[in-house]
Amino acid sequence: MKTILTDTIEVPVRFSEVDSLSIVWHGHYLRYFEDGREAFGKRYGLGYLDYYAEGYLVPIVNIQCDFKRVVRYGDRIIVETTYTPCEPAKINFTYRILNAETGELLVTGSTTQVFLSKSGFTLQLTNPDFFTNWKAAQGLIQ
Amino acid sequence: MKTILTDTIEVPVRFSEVDSLSIVWHGHYLRYFEDGREAFGKRYGLGYLDYYAEGYLVPIVNIQCDFKRVVRYGDRIIVETTYTPCEPAKINFTYRILNAETGELLVTGSTTQVFLSKSGFTLQLTNPDFFTNWKAAQGLIQ
Amino acid sequence: MKTILTDTIEVPVRFSEVDSLSIVWHGHYLRYFEDGREAFGKRYGLGYLDYYAEGYLVPIVNIQCDFKRVVRYGDRIIVETTYTPCEPAKINFTYRILNAETGELLVTGSTTQVFLSKSGFTLQLTNPDFFTNWKAAQGLIQ
Amino acid sequence: MKTILTDTIEVPVRFSEVDSLSIVWHGHYLRYFEDGREAFGKRYGLGYLDYYAEGYLVPIVNIQCDFKRVVRYGDRIIVETTYTPCEPAKINFTYRILNAETGELLVTGSTTQVFLSKSGFTLQLTNPDFFTNWKAAQGLIQ
Secondary structure, eight states: OOOOOEEEEEEOOOGGGBOTTSBBOGGGHHHHHHHHHHHHHHHHTOOHHHHHHTTEEOOEEEEEEEEOSOOBTTOOEEEEEEEEOOSSSEEEEEEEEEETTTOOEEEEEEEEEEOEETTTOOBOSSOOHHHHHHHHHTTSOO | OOOOOEEEEEEOOOGGGBOTTSBBOGGGHHHHHHHHHHHHHHHHTOOHHHHHHTTEEOOEEEEEEEEOSOOBTTOOEEEEEEEEOOSSSEEEEEEEEEETTTOOEEEEEEEEEEOEETTTOOBOSSOOHHHHHHHHHTTSOO | OOOOOEEEEEEOOOGGGBOTTSBBOGGGHHHHHHHHHHHHHHHHTOOHHHHHHTTEEOOEEEEEEEEOSOOBTTOOEEEEEEEEOOSSSEEEEEEEEEETTTOOEEEEEEEEEEOEETTTOOBOSSOOHHHHHHHHHTTSOO | OOOOOEEEEEEOOOGGGBOTTSBBOGGGHHHHHHHHHHHHHHHHTOOHHHHHHTTEEOOEEEEEEEEOSOOBTTOOEEEEEEEEOOSSSEEEEEEEEEETTTOOEEEEEEEEEEOEETTTOOBOSSOOHHHHHHHHHTTSOO
């Protein structure tokens, strides 16, 4: 049986995030993804401050995003954030943004993060111990 | 011989765009891409206001972005925006962000836009005439 | 006895809102004020969409903001939004941002909005009827 | 004769900065002010990195802003940033945003910054030497 770690939160659509077409400007979805990632991190002990306390920064190195339906001011939306396990020293998440009332799928996306040492911004080629331990504790590896 | 339409501008890195790691927050690169797209549009007659005057909105439906090097406050960067012709009713651009002083490649990305009618937000399945004419005028099609 | 209309919400501090000094960039507080104003509007029936349905836009014409304490990523903050009645055709709010755990006062501010007709962006020199009715319904005027 | 230090730059109005009323969202003017402040700093040797090299952070503690005319996407605007000398350990700027073509005054504002030591975030109650020297070099004090 496979463990799937996921988290879901409702995210407010701010007036300032809607552009002159009356739809959310595409760049703001990256904030919604980040909101989702933070909520995930809070739930599973994998937030920016957790990484930092372990001596790592985890910058994003790849983003992909597909916009399927427009989102308008007043719409209620939900971000579903799912951790996608992988062997290399990377952190992968996929995202689905849904209309909170109809369940309609609005946006999908993914991000990849890597580990840099806090001192020196050096790329880590192997998984830090704390991260391997985290995966084991979550039942993702044995 | 192939026509390649491209444009290059220098974009300021704002203090407010740098996060607590002292590097540009990843979401802001979408603004830099947009800056590049706007400069391209101004040069080749393909700006948001041009589309709008023709009766179309051109929302972004796909983004991809690879971050290769961090950008810091004080760095001078250049966005190179290139139009990638395609047959379907879509507008594709690729982007390269370079260090203005060293020429080092920092970020690459791409966007896809579609045509919606201004009235009704209806997806256009064929290229609008004005766009086909634009391509012909640029020597991209015959 | 005087009626005071106020509303309080907790606002998330996003990672992307923290600058390279590890504190919230000052411009983002205007988003927190807007979050507060929207929560107020939802509670008391005075949101952007309510104004719009009545035929008005209510752009901000004045902002004042005092920053007393820095806010860091991870801090929990509360926005307290209070409507300040006035006779002229204006909408005044004052804001207090507080640390959600200690109650410490972090930021204070105020905004003034005016009424523009939706068609034509014409400044309204007298209070629209719907707004006078709203004030009466809230017990602010007789 | 009084020395007045001022600087003027043109600032692009980004598509993403225009809200659903088709006007620039009020919060973005703080970015334009910052653009103006940075251009001023570059010209007169008073940028964030200059302060930082001297051991200081200069967070903003007060903002005031009056919006007189709306700005639309496609408008060309100019930010005029003027240093306002004062005796206390503070840095005051006033701003005027003008239509680049008509010269019409669109927005006015002011900011106040204070000096914090880089280590410890301690408020400096007296002007740092480097700043007094800067004022003297500019002919603002004798």
